[in-house]
Amino acid sequence: MTQPVSPPRGGTDKTATAGRPPAWRSLAARADVRTLSLLGVLAALIVIGGVTKPDEFLDTRNLQLVLTQASVIGVVTVGMTFVITAGGIDLSVGAIVALASVWATTVATQEYGFGGILFTSVLVGLGCGLVNGVLIAYGGMVPFIATLAMLASARGLALRITGGRTQVVTVDSVLRLGERDAYVLGIPPLVLVFAVVTVIGWLVLNRTTFGRRTVAVGGNPEAARLAGIDVRRQRLYLYLLSGLCCGIAAFLLIVLSGSGQNTNGNLYELDAIAAAIIGGTLLSGGRGTITGSVLGVLIFTTITDIFALNNLPTDAQQIAKGAIIVAAVLVQRRTASTT
Known part of the structure; x- marks a missing residue:
């Protein structure tokens, strides 16, 4: 009587896995679906804006303004994405932006120009990131x-530093960056x-x-x-990176507003975390996407x-954002449960 042949010990049965795609392909497919979904949401918003206020929303200057405003919080979000991917959180990014902006616009600092x-x-951003990193x-x-x-x-x-007053920038080379004459091909x-910053962040996260x-x-x-990674040093570097992004964002905000205020960066931490979450970065860590985070910022x-x-109240805007965050988290949980 013929005995059934079992697969070699320590090996795999090729017939059992022949029809299954590799795990990395499944992850890539889910990432593509997530990115396409975000692009669909962004496209829908653009259509809504074009229908409700076609002359104002689709105006070139308004689109340039939207991208400019997204740039400041977007740079912060890139740093936040790295921190959350590593299982951390940074609630201090908005305050760091404020501190860096006012420290950089004091009279003594402005004497050194651009x-x-x-x-x-x-x-200042790096210094705050260093403190966060060392404490954590x-x-x-x-x-x-620590970040609280x-x-x-x-x-x-x-x-x-400010005494509650606005510190006006008087350095022409800084102010000129915010003028239309400084635009490059309309950008x-x-x-x-x-x-x-986005391209560098994507390359660092995915290719290094x-x-x-x-x-x-x-x-x-x-x-x-156990694999030989110095976890403490890696976390220190990540908070330094977050602080660096806050410092860059502070400079962009100075250019955009022409001033430094202690109220700058208000709620940036919530916006950055929310953008990263709806972009597909897991709050529990282990997965992050720069592309998704940027799309979240744009949304x-x-x-x-x-x-x-459309002169709609701010409270309705906050409710809409909250609903999007809840929906994104629910989608994340459903995706994680099916992995």
């Missing part, structure tokens, strides 16, 4: 608590900076060892440690513009 303002804003990675503090403390401290220091310089380590730390910190900015053009 370079002084840019250098100061970036340095080496001090053992929970990211929520930074939020309060940075806001307080920004208020102390504002701030949008170009946002595009460069640093990006792979970030995903590994967010997916399973203990397994990452929120477009919603804000449509509501403003």
Whole structure:
């Protein structure tokens, strides 16, 4: 009597997996569907804006304004995406933007011109990121608590520096970046900076060892440690990166508004987290997408513009944003349960 032949020990039965696509293809397919869905939502919003206010919404200047406003929070969101992908959170980004903007626009700083303002804003962002990173990675503090403390401290220091007053920028080379004469082929310089940051962020997250380590730390910190990754150092680098993005965003905000105020960056942390979530970055860590985060920023900015053009109340705008966030989280949970 013929005995059934079992597959070799330690091997795999090729007939059992012949019809199954590799895991990475499944992930890529889900990412494509998510990206197409976000593009569909953005397209629908553009249609709504074009139908409700065709002359105002589709005007070139309005579209340039939408992209410019998205650039500031977009740069912050790129840094936030890295932090969340690694399983962390940063509630202090808005306060860091405010502190960097007011520190970079003091009279003493403006005496050093364009370079002084840019250098100061970036340095302050890096300094705050360093403090967050050290407290979390080496001090053992929970990211929520550490960044919440930074939020309060940075806001307080920004208020102390300004005394509650607006600091007007007088450096012409900085102000000229916000004028139409500085546009490159009709594209504002701030949008170009946002595009460069986005491309670099995508390459770092998807094509470098640093990006792979970030995903590994967010997916399973203990397994990452056993694989030889210095988890604490990686977390420190990530909060430094977030601080750097806040410093760049602060400079863009200075160019956009021509001033520094302690109220700058208000609720940026919520907008950045929300944009990353609806873009497909998991709050629990282990998966992040720069493309999705950027689309999330564009969706929120477009919603804000449509509501403003139609003179709709702010509370309705916030309700709409909240509904989108809830829907995105529910979709994430459903996707995770079927993985």
